[in-house]
Amino acid sequence: xxxxxxxxxxxxxxxxxxxxxxxxxxxxxxxxxxxxxxxxxxxxxxxxxxxxxxxxxxxxxxxxxxxxxxxxxxxxxxxxxxxxxxxxxxxxxxxxxxxxxxxxxxxxxxxxxxxxxxxxxxxxxxxxxxxxxxxxxxxxxxxxxxxxxxxxxxxxxxxxxxxxxxxxxxxxxxxxxxxxxxxxxxxxxxxxxxxxxxxxxxxxxxxxxxxxxxxxxxxxxxxxxxxxxxxxxxxxxxxxxxxxxxxxxxxxxxxxxxxxxxxxxxxxxxxxxxxxxxxxxxxxxxxxxxxxxxxxxxxxxxxxxxxxxxxxxxxxxxxxxxxxxxxxxxxxxxxxxxxxxxxxxxxxxxxxxxxxxxxxxxxxxxxxxxxxxxxxxxxxxxxxxxxxxxxxxxxxxxxxxxxxxxxxxxxxxxxxxxxxxxxxxxxxxxxxxxxxxxxxxxxxxxxxxxxxxxxxxxxxxxxxxxxxxxxxxxxxxxxxxxxxxxxxxxxxxxxxxxxxxxxxxxxxxxxxxxxxxxxxxxxxxxxxxxxxxxxxxxxxxxxxxxxxxxxxxxxxxxxxxxx
Amino acid sequence: xxxxxxxxxxxxxxxxxxxxxxxxxxxxxxxxxxxxxxxxxxxxxxxxxxxxxxxxxxxxxxxxxxxxxxxxxxxxxxxxxxxxxxxxxxxxxxxxxxxxxxxxxxxxxxxxxxxxxxxxxxxxxxxxxxxxxxxxxxxxxxxxxxxxxxxxxxxxxxxxxxxxxxxxxxxxxxxxxxxxxxxxxxxxxxxxxxxxxxxxxxxxxxxxxxxxxxxx
Numbered sequence: 001x002x003x004x005x006x007x008x009x010x011x012x013x014x015x016x017x018x019x020x021x022x023x024x025x026x027x028x029x030x031x032x033x034x035x036x037x038x039x040x041x042x043x044x045x046x047x048x049x050x051x052x053x054x055x056x057x058x059x060x061x062x063x064x065x066x067x068x069x070x071x072x073x074x075x076x077x078x079x080x081x082x083x084x085x086x087x088x089x090x091x092x093x094x095x096x097x098x099x100x101x102x103x104x105x106x107x108x109x110x111x112x113x114x115x116x117x118x119x120x121x122x123x124x125x126x127x128x129x130x131x132x133x134x135x136x137x138x139x140x141x142x143x144x145x146x147x148x149x150x151x152x153x154x155x156x157x158x159x160x161x162x163x164x165x166x167x168x169x170x171x172x173x174x175x176x177x178x179x180x181x182x183x184x185x186x187x188x189x190x191x192x193x194x195x196x197x198x199x200x201x202x203x204x205x206x207x208x209x210x211x212x213x214x215x216x217x218x219x220x221x222x223x224x225x226x227x228x229x230x231x232x233x234x235x236x237x238x239x240x241x242x243x244x245x246x247x248x249x250x251x252x253x254x255x256x257x258x259x260x261x262x263x264x265x266x267x268x269x270x271x272x273x274x275x276x277x278x279x280x281x282x283x284x285x286x287x288x289x290x291x292x293x294x295x296x297x298x299x300x301x302x303x304x305x306x307x308x309x310x311x312x313x314x315x316x317x318x319x320x321x322x323x324x325x326x327x328x329x330x331x332x333x334x335x336x337x338x339x340x341x342x343x344x345x346x347x348x349x350x351x352x353x354x355x356x357x358x359x360x361x362x363x364x365x366x367x368x369x370x371x372x373x374x375x376x377x378x379x380x381x382x383x384x385x386x387x388x389x390x391x392x393x394x395x396x397x398x399x400x401x402x403x404x405x406x407x408x409x410x411x412x413x414x415x416x417x418x419x420x421x422x423x424x425x426x427x428x429x430x431x432x433x434x435x436x437x438x439x440x441x442x443x444x445x446x447x448x449x450x451x452x453x454x455x456x457x458x459x460x461x462x463x464x465x466x467x468x469x470x471x472x473x474x475x476x477x478x479x480x481x482x483x484x485x486x487x488x489x490x491x492x493x494x495x496x497x498x499x500x501x502x503x504x505x506x507x508x509x510x511x512x513x514x515x516x517x518x519x520x521x522x523x524x525x526x527x528x529x530x531x532x533x534x535x536x537x538x539x540x541x542x543x544x545x546x547x548x549x550x551x552x553x554x555x556x557x558x559x560x561x562x563x
Numbered sequence: 564x565x566x567x568x569x570x571x572x573x574x575x576x577x578x579x580x581x582x583x584x585x586x587x588x589x590x591x592x593x594x595x596x597x598x599x600x601x602x603x604x605x606x607x608x609x610x611x612x613x614x615x616x617x618x619x620x621x622x623x624x625x626x627x628x629x630x631x632x633x634x635x636x637x638x639x640x641x642x643x644x645x646x647x648x649x650x651x652x653x654x655x656x657x658x659x660x661x662x663x664x665x666x667x668x669x670x671x672x673x674x675x676x677x678x679x680x681x682x683x684x685x686x687x688x689x690x691x692x693x694x695x696x697x698x699x700x701x702x703x704x705x706x707x708x709x710x711x712x713x714x715x716x717x718x719x720x721x722x723x724x725x726x727x728x729x730x731x732x733x734x735x736x737x738x739x740x741x742x743x744x745x746x747x748x749x750x751x752x753x754x755x756x757x758x759x760x761x762x763x764x765x766x767x768x769x770x771x772x773x774x775x776x777x778x779x
Contacts, residue, residue, distance in 0.1 A: 091771060129565070130740055179569025187568070188739045247771055385594070386680045387587075389652020425766060426759040432770030434760075444760040447586040470652035471630060473587075477622050480587020480648065530771065 009276040009340055011269035015406070018265070020499040024510025025313070025352035026517035027360040028554060030367060031267055034520030034537060036374050037203045039551050040194060041543075044070050048208070048543035050215065051107075055080050057223035059216070062117065065208045066107055069194055074133070074201075075104040076208035077113065079121050080216060088139050090173040090245035092430045097123070097137035099170060099213075103205040105133050105184060123174075123181075124428060130184040134205045136175040138213070141166050141243065145217065148232075152221035155228040163239055164302065167523060167535045170213045171243025175202045190378070198260065198377055199519060210242045210537050238545075241538030244521070247531040249431045251511040252422060255448045255501065258485060259379040262492035264518050267377045268359075269494065271370035275362045276340040278369075286333035288365040293328060295555035296361055297321040299522065302556065307526040309507070313353050320354025367551070384488045387480065389470025396469050396483060397461045399490045400454050406498055407451030408458060419504035422448040433508060433530060449502040453482040522554065566741040566748075572597040574751050575610055581757035582614040584644060585622065591651070591677070592644045598676035600741035602705070605715050607743035609643075609670040611750035612717065616669060617642055618754075627665070635666035640718060643670050647677030650724065654681035657689055662725040668693075669718045678724060679705060690727035693719040699727045708732025 016022070028035070040046075048067045055061035060082050066075040079100045087096040100121045104112065112131065119126030123137055144158075144166040151158040177199070179185040189195040194204075214237060221229040254261050281289075300317045327345060332338060339362050346358040363370050401408065410417055421434045423444040434441045447453065457479040466472040473480050489496040500506060508530040516524065521534035539556060541549035576593030580586060592610060599606025617625060620638060626645030627634030630653070634641065646668060653661075658681075668674065671693050679700045682689040688701030694713035699706045707714065708731035760766065 093767075127564075130567070179567030182565065182567055182570070185568045185739060382594075382680070382683075385590075386651050386654065386684050387648075388655070389649065390655040423760045423770075424758065425762055425770065426756075427762045427767065429759065430771055432760075432766060434766060434770055439763075439766065441760050441766075444758060470649055473652065474626055474630070474645075474649050475623075477585040477588050477626075477645070477648070480585055481590065482587075484587060484590075 007277065007279065007337065009273050009337075011266070011273045014493045014496075015498055017269060018494060018496065018498040020497065020501075020506060020510040022352050022356065023497065023499075023514035024507060025356045026514045027357050028517050028520045028522060029268060029271070029360040030363045030370060030551070031271060031374050031377065032518055032520030032554075033197065033199045033203050034207070034540070035551055035554065036197050037200055037207065038540060038546065038553075039371070040200075041067070041069075042546045042550060044194075046543075048211065050211070051075070053215065053219070055216065055219060058082055059220055059223075062113065063212055063215070064108065064113075065211055067204060067208060072105070072192060072194070073107050074204060075107055076205060076212065077102050077104050077108060077116050077120065078209070078212045079117065081121065083139070085142070088142070090139060090171070090247075092124075092174060092247065092249065093428050094173065095123075095125075097121075097173070098140045099216075100137045101135070101205065101209055101212075102128055102132045102183075103134040103201060103208070105131050105189070126181065128182045130182075130188060132183045133189065133201045134175060134177045135181055135183060136172050136202075136205060136209070138170040138172045138209065138242070140170050141168060145169050148217050149220050149224065152218060152232065153225040153229045155225075155230050157230075157233050157236060160236070163236065165304070166243075167239070167538055168241045168243035169217055170209075171245055171533065172206065172209065173245045174249075175205060175244075177202045196378055197374060198264070203519065206242050206244075206536050207540070210240070210540070211542060213242065214240060214542075237542070238539055241522075241535040241540070244516075244534050244536055245531065246512050246516060246534065247431075248433060248508055250515055251508045251530075252431060252446065252448050254497065254511050254515055255450065257379075257381065258488050258495035259381050259384045259492055261497075262488075262495040263377050263379040265494035266492070267373040268518075270376075271363050271366075271373050272343075272359050274369050275366050276337070276343050278339055278366075279337055281334050281338050283334055285365045286338070289333060289361065290328055291558065292361050292364040292555060293321075293324060295558055296357055297325060298556045298558070300357070303523050305525045307528070309509075309529075310524065310526050313351075316351040317353040317357060320350040320357070323349055324354065324358065384492065385484070387469065387473070387484050388487060389468060389473065391469045391487070393461060393464060393467055393469060393472055396472075396486060397458065399486045400458045400461070403486055403489045403496055403498070404451055404454035404458070407455050407500070410451065410455070410500060412452060412455055416504040417500065418449065418452055418502040420502045420506060422446040422501075447481050449500075450482060450485050450496060451500050452502055453479075454486065457482045457486075520554065564742075564745070566600075566743060568597045568601055568739065568741055571600050571607060571741045571743065574748070574755055575607070577758045578610070578614060578751040578754035579644065581754035582618050583620070583622075588644050588648055591648055592673075595644070595647060595673055595676040597741075598679065599672060600743065601737045601739070602675075602735050603738050604672055605744065605747070606673065607741070607751060608747040609673050609715070611747040613643060613669050613673065614754055615750060616640075632662070633664050633666065639667065641665055641668040643668060643673035647674045650674060651677040651681045651684075654684045654687075657681055657724060657726060658685035658687035660726055662723070664724075665722045667718060667720050668722050671716065671719050671722050672714055674722060675705075688727040688730075689724065691722060691724055693722045697731055699730045699732075701727060701730065704730075705735040706730040706732045707735055 052064040526532040575596035579589035579592040624638035625642035682700040690699040695711040696713040
């Protein structure tokens with residue numbers, strides 16, 4: 001082995017990375033899906049145009065925003081509604097919204113608009129077609145919306161503190177893609193470069209939604225007072241993202257897509273390992289890192305939550321960032337594997353929030369080294385789906401003992417260990433979480449407790465007379481689900497959450513946060529243990545600003561004098 | 564009505580679970596229904612009939628009793644979901660030249676996706692044959708040779724699986740939408756309903772954890 005290979009830092013151990021507490025401390029990175037999207041829009045010179053804005057003074061009508069790329073156009077068709085306050089709910093069970101959207105594959109005709117007007121406002125109870133790629137809806141942040149319209153129509157800018165406190169004018173309450181409610185399946189578009197990465201269609205839809213919402217609020221101010229209204233100051237405008245309320249429905253996604261989960265986490269871990277493996281760094285890179293860290297500190301100071309759990313995490317992060325900045329004052333960031341030394345310092349001195357923020361920061365100055373990993377973040381789920389039935393049964397047992405060691409060490413007879421049941425309600429098929437001991441829901445349990453299932457399979461394997469997996473599963477089909485997962489996790493190290501998803505202590509928001517951090521979301525604000533709000537595309541350049549800002553927008557800017 | 568393939572898969576997975584199959588089998592049946600619909604075949608109808616026939620049947624009666632050269636079921640008719648699962652599990656055996664002949668099977672067209680996955684996984688060329696109908700898979704392409712229109716028969720006395728030497732018939736072109744028969748969908752929806760917990764007020768308020776108002 002040569003010297004370079006010896007000094008290569010390996011990716012982190014999945015037993016370390018895939019615990020719920022650490023997934024629940026994940027931060028956005030350069031590899032996040034929003035950042036992939038904006039890099040592409042900029043690199044390939046996309047044009048984004050408002051092609052229709054037919055909305056009356058009461059805020060009712062429709063608008064179209066078309067994004068034209070090298071080979072394809074995509075159009076956000078937005079419908080604005082006049083929603084009574086008593087119908088404003090962010091639950092999936094809601095039936096009306098302030099605005100509803102679809103991303104159309106191409107440029108819609110008048111007939112398309114008429115068809116979509118009959119269906120998109122109904123969301124789940126409407127029907128879209130293979131011309132549509134997503135379906136979504138959003139509600140106003142009533143307080144901030146009214147304040148901004150009041151201010152602009154009176155001819156002045158809204159109050160910065162109020163903008164900072166909320167951060168968005170509308171929040172989406174669901175963004176559906178991939179074949180939902182009649183939309184096109186992913187295989188219809190995934191061969192297109194702009195659709196190949198995960199959730200690129202959904203991210204484009206949200207980015208265009210932000211354009212629409214900002215135009216709409218200025219339109220409403222003008223409609224109210226054409227003589228005095230002013231548009232938003234461009235710098236203040238950038239501070240508005242699009243909010244999102246995310247509930248339980250997103251948590252099972254991570255468990256139901258093990259190969260995809262692995263692809264995301266493996267790309268991030270490889271990126272971190274590449275940076276940690278750098279033997280030295282130029283002074284300019286060290287300075288760039290210090291600036292990113294200072295901006296992350298501002299970000300941490302501006303992160304607010306009303307939930308005690310997140311308040312504690314934010315407090316930890318702020319003190320982590322102080323410690324990091326103090327360490328950076330004297331740390332050598334240029335010689336002797338500087339980033340690995342910094343990482344090891346972080347593991348010893350920072351909370352999980354701080355460690356995962358540091359992982360994200362280490363990638364920031366190294367786009368040339370890590371950005372190509374975004375090409376590895378999609379997964380061919382069919383390739384890993386079939387079970388290898390010719391595998392000897394002893395090998396399956398060994399795999400279970402390796403991947404699910406944590407579960408085999410858990411006392412599953414304790415009521416707390418499997419206190420929860422994941423199930424689907426009849427009402428709009430809403431995913432829910434219940435208490436096994438208190439509610440008659442066990443017959444409806446979804447297969448979302450791999451640890452428990454692995455332990456059951458392991459017990460059955462002990463006395464099994466069969467010699468191959470196929471024979472065993474023919475006799476015990478109830479273990480097919482976990483046998484498949486175990487075989488996938490044996491090949492794909494980050495495919496499985498290595499923690500108890502049924503425990504009384506489990507916090508669904510930890511799973512939501514991991515997924516949303518890969519989207520590129522910031523300002524996670526749990527409202528309970530099972531749903532949260534986030535901000536998407538805050539500080540992002542608007543289409544006409546893309547070329548100037550490039551990819552450097554997620555962290556807030558430094559104060560003018562400090563740059 | 565046109566359906567997306569994701570909708571077909573999700574409905575079929577839930578329906579299969581609702582009919583009493585294990586989750587692992589239901590996951591595969593969902594994908595099998597999706598594959599057959601994308602081939603333009605009556606996959607939803609086939610699955611609906613299989614589930615109706617086997618509703619609540621003991622799992623041990625559905626698949627092969629033993630994995631020798633001939634597979635038969637104690638229940639009389641092999642279920643394509645249970646049989647297909649084992650057929651796909653043994654992909655490496657078929658690639659190595661082993662063959663199998665089955666006794667009576669319900670809706671043999673549902674076995675095709677499992678054979679396809681076995682071929683794709685191993686890189687082997689495999690074929691399924693019944694009543695003059697031959698389906699071959701190799702190099703990611705599927706060929707259908709069916710002069711007697713036996714593809715969508717509701718049952719057949721025997722099916723033969725072997726490595727394929729040659730490809731006959733016409734190459735399938737895949738579809739991106741499904742047009743299942745409404746009565747098949749109705750049956751699948753009835754089975755799928757069994758996987759949904761009845762709505763209660765307590766569940767509505769606490770199960771998703773959120774309040775109902777979004778006015779702030």
